Amino acid sequence: MKPTLEDLLEGVPAQEGNGGQLLARGVSASKAKSSEPATPLDRTTENAKRVLGDEAQARAEKTAQLKAAREERDASRKG
Template sequence: MKLTLEDLLAGVPAREGNGGKPLTPSVSAFKAKTAEPVTQIDKTTANAKRVLDEDAKARADKTAQLKAAREARDGSGKNC
């Protein structure tokens, strides 16, 4: 006896939220892009951008801390 998909799925309970119907894919196969191979220069560029972004964030955080410390030291800068 050859089993069909319906025979195999007979004992599986229906899913909630879709009325027991098979789920439809959220992205059609036509719209789905195939991933292009990533070259070494692409990897290097991505890593360099990541490092630069992390440095910029650290610099901005340090600048904000120094500004807050300066304002606290000078009494909010209202003495001028």
């Protein structure tokens, strides 16, 4: 037999200021996520910025690799 909520709360003293009832949640889970975009357009904009940022980072890494390879090639031709 699984314990009920009342069984688990049996030893817990009554809460003050609410007539001994359990306190209601002050903020809903959906409202707590205020940092997330609210509209579909905001979500689309955020996703587009993330994709563009990822592509820019990949491009910068590739450019750095090509530059290093070019410098190595030029150094081996001179030496």
